[in-house]
Amino acid sequence: MTFGQQPQGNNANGFNGQPYGQNQYNPNQNPYGQNQYQYTPQNMYAQGAPAATIPAQATYSYERAEHASVTRAYGEMTIGLLVTAAVAILTQATGAYIALIQSLGVIGAWAPFVVEIVIAIYLGARIEKIKPSTARVMFYVYAAIMGFSLSTIFMAYDLGTIGISLALCAGFFFALTMLGMTTKVNMLKAGPILLVGLIVLIVAEVLLMIFAPGQTMLMVISAIGLVLFAGMTVYDAQATRALFAQYAGQGEDMVKKVSIICALNLYLDFINMFLYILQLFGDRD
Numbered sequence: 001m002t003f004g005q006q007p008q009g010n011n012a013n014g015f016n017g018q019p020y021g022q023n024q025y026n027p028n029q030n031p032y033g034q035n036q037y038q039y040t041p042q043n044m045y046a047q048g049a050p051a052a053t054i055p056a057q058a059t060y061s062y063e064r065a066e067h068a069s070v071t072r073a074y075g076e077m078t079i080g081l082l083v084t085a086a087v088a089i090l091t092q093a094t095g096a097y098i099a100l101i102q103s104l105g106v107i108g109a110w111a112p113f114v115v116e117i118v119i120a121i122y123l124g125a126r127i128e129k130i131k132p133s134t135a136r137v138m139f140y141v142y143a144a145i146m147g148f149s150l151s152t153i154f155m156a157y158d159l160g161t162i163g164i165s166l167a168l169c170a171g172f173f174f175a176l177t178m179l180g181m182t183t184k185v186n187m188l189k190a191g192p193i194l195l196v197g198l199i200v201l202i203v204a205e206v207l208l209m210i211f212a213p214g215q216t217m218l219m220v221i222s223a224i225g226l227v228l229f230a231g232m233t234v235y236d237a238q239a240t241r242a243l244f245a246q247y248a249g250q251g252e253d254m255v256k257k258v259s260i261i262c263a264l265n266l267y268l269d270f271i272n273m274f275l276y277i278l279q280l281f282g283d284r285d
Helices: 056-094 098-104 104-124 134-149 160-180 187-211 217-251 252-281
Strands: none
Touching: 056 098, 056 134, 056 187, 056 217, 056 252, 098 134, 098 252, 104 134, 104 252, 134 252, 160 217, 160 252, 217 252
């Protein structure tokens, strides 16, 4: 479960949301625990049997299939981000989220996050049993709800700041993804460390929010969160390839469902990094 902190901004009733973004799921395991798969940085055939025993056509076919699967996951992630952006803009324009908070109070403020958690848990637990189309729809619904709750950033930051932070995040995310895809370092072994770091970050943010709210501590936590999710982005880039390799023989439907889980992981990495960058470098209205 991945978490990130929503920018602290003033709204109609003083609510400051926490965009705990909610998921890092692997169908069969804790994603930051011990791996059930092994990462091969460059070529799955680079080690083991002599090259002469491996047909060149088989190698080429595998690499094409892997590339197509990874591209699908990043494509789904991109669509999810576009859905989030569109819903956030629409929600801000209509004032729907603020109206919900004014009518329901704390329940209205936290309801979107609860729904996000439920969707993420359901996807992680049922991904092998549901249809690919159902998984895709649930992911887009998740992205829409995230956009609904993140609409408050338009009240806390000006459009220029949001645009610059988004561009920085996109460049940062791309560089980290390329690093994860090309490095010979097996980042999957860092899963337990990332999990512990995530738990510590969550606890620190909650304690900060309750006992020591302040700009300086917020900046410190944001810097730590940005570093943590940078590591998660590299991790998930490698995990995406490893998962497709693990499920490649289970049919096209399973590959499509795995692409949704991977897209959700990558989507949450991007969202959380964007929010931390916004908090670190953004100019508040």
